[in-house]
Amino acid sequence: MERKDIRRIAVFTSGGDAPGMNAALRAVVRTAAWNKLHVYGIERGYEGMIDGHFKRLERRDVANIIQRGGTVLRTARSMRFMTPEGRAMAADHLRAYDIDACIAIGGNGTFTGAKIFSEEHGIPFIGVPGTIDNDLYGTDYTIGFDTAVNTAIEAVDKIRDTADSHNRLFFVEVMGRHSGYIALYTAIGSGASSVLIPEAETDLEELKAVFRKNKARGKLFSVVIVAEGHPMGGAAGIAAQIKDELASMEPKVTVIGHMQRGGAPTAADRMLASRLGHAAVNRLLLGEENVAVGVISNEVETTSFDDAIHKEKKPKSSLIEMASILSI
Numbered sequence: 001m002e003r004k005d006i007r008r009i010a011v012f013t014s015g016g017d018a019p020g021m022n023a024a025l026r027a028v029v030r031t032a033a034w035n036k037l038h039v040y041g042i043e044r045g046y047e048g049m050i051d052g053h054f055k056r057l058e059r060r061d062v063a064n065i066i067q068r069g070g071t072v073l074r075t076a077r078s079m080r081f082m083t084p085e086g087r088a089m090a091a092d093h094l095r096a097y098d099i100d101a102c103i104a105i106g107g108n109g110t111f112t113g114a115k116i117f118s119e120e121h122g123i124p125f126i127g128v129p130g131t132i133d134n135d136l137y138g139t140d141y142t143i144g145f146d147t148a149v150n151t152a153i154e155a156v157d158k159i160r161d162t163a164d165s166h167n168r169l170f171f172v173e174v175m176g177r178h179s180g181y182i183a184l185y186t187a188i189g190s191g192a193s194s195v196l197i198p199e200a201e202t203d204l205e206e207l208k209a210v211f212r213k214n215k216a217r218g219k220l221f222s223v224v225i226v227a228e229g230h231p232m233g234g235a236a237g238i239a240a241q242i243k244d245e246l247a248s249m250e251p252k253v254t255v256i257g258h259m260q261r262g263g264a265p266t267a268a269d270r271m272l273a274s275r276l277g278h279a280a281v282n283r284l285l286l287g288e289e290n291v292a293v294g295v296i297s298n299e300v301e302t303t304s305f306d307d308a309i310h311k312e313k314k315p316k317s318s319l320i321e322m323a324s325i326l327s328i
């Protein structure tokens with residue numbers, strides 16, 4: 001069956017907010033307006049879709065937001081959208097507004113919901129990868145990741161001052177629900193002593209040996225970056241297991257937390273978000289659906305939702321090895 005012409009689209013942000021989501025929204029609205037499409041913004045992701053919170057967005061409605069963190073459409077995690085009943089209510093609203101297609105700005109959960117919904121209700125979706133976690137296959141980087149890493153590095157730079165002044169050992173936890181990308185890039189960018197991520201084996205005996213060796217050769221403080229999703233219970237879990245043996249280094253735990261999700265997007269995130277928001281509309285008009293847009297080796301590409309959700313994207317093992325070499 002041939003697809004209906006695309007005349008009216010809806011756009012929303014969903015899951016954790018990420019710096020650059022507004023820049024992506026702006027690019028979607030402006031590209032759609034340029035192509036004479038009607039755009040509706042849905043507030044609070046799938047929650048707003050279920051409750052019918054739609055508003056018309058014209059090109060001037062997205063002025064002065066490219067520099068803002070968070071999402072002006074706001075976002076939500078929606079339990080109701082996980083049920084067929086909730087999704088049926090959402091579909092009723094999309095039909096009432098005569099929406100031909102949706103653009104979803106979010107992460108793996110958002111794309112999973114979009115795929116299931118599209119299969120049930122026949123409304124095409126395009127995904128724009130917006131999550132600080134960078135845990136999506138089909139794009140080298142997700143929108144918000146670069147800003148989150150820059151924020152984490154800035155925090156670690158400050159923690160280093162105390163670590164150095166007091167000869168202390170710091171375990172710094174960064175975000176990443178199941179993913180070590182933020183941790184690895186933060187560790188490399190801040191020159192941390194070690195990095196512990198879910199994608200690599202952690203040997204606590206080896207870690208203790210590193211601290212002892214560091215001490216013996218005059219390196220009196222250490223900063224260890226731990227991914228939130230580390231299976232040993234994040235920074236607190238790891239610190240608890242080794243703190244008694246390392247009491248002389250006064251081990252401390254710092255969780256950077258949601259600071260990483262906020263703030264003005266970096267240039268890299270604004271650029272990525274603008275390219276991907278623009279591409280999402282163009283790809284939709286070219287007939288693509290149920291794919292996520294991404295940038296791979298500096299080219300815009302599309303990947304099926306299935307692959308984007310299920311194929312694993314792991315930090316390169318060469319980067320993990322490099323982090324360890326550079327910290328000797």
Ligand SMILES: Nc1ncnc2c1ncn2[C@@H]1O[C@H](COP(=O)(O)OP(=O)(O)O)[C@@H](O)[C@H]1O
Nearest residue numbers: 015016077078081082106107108109110112113
């Ligand atoms: N299996 C699923 N079925 C239907 N909806 C889902 C599913 N998984 C996630 N979603 C929807 O997507 C929302 C966002 O997912 P979440 O994992 O919180 O964030 P992100 O999209 O950033 O990964 C969820 O709150 C839920 O409404």
Ligand SMILES: O=P(O)(O)OC[C@H]1O[C@](O)(COP(=O)(O)O)[C@@H](O)[C@@H]1O
Nearest residue numbers: 015016107131132133175176177261
């Ligand atoms: O702020 P919340 O809802 O507690 O969620 C925390 C999670 O959201 C994130 O910041 C971003 O994840 P998503 O993009 O998948 O929503 C994770 O790193 C973290 O585990």
Ligand SMILES: [Mg+2]
Nearest residue numbers: 107108109131
């Ligand atoms: Mg996610």
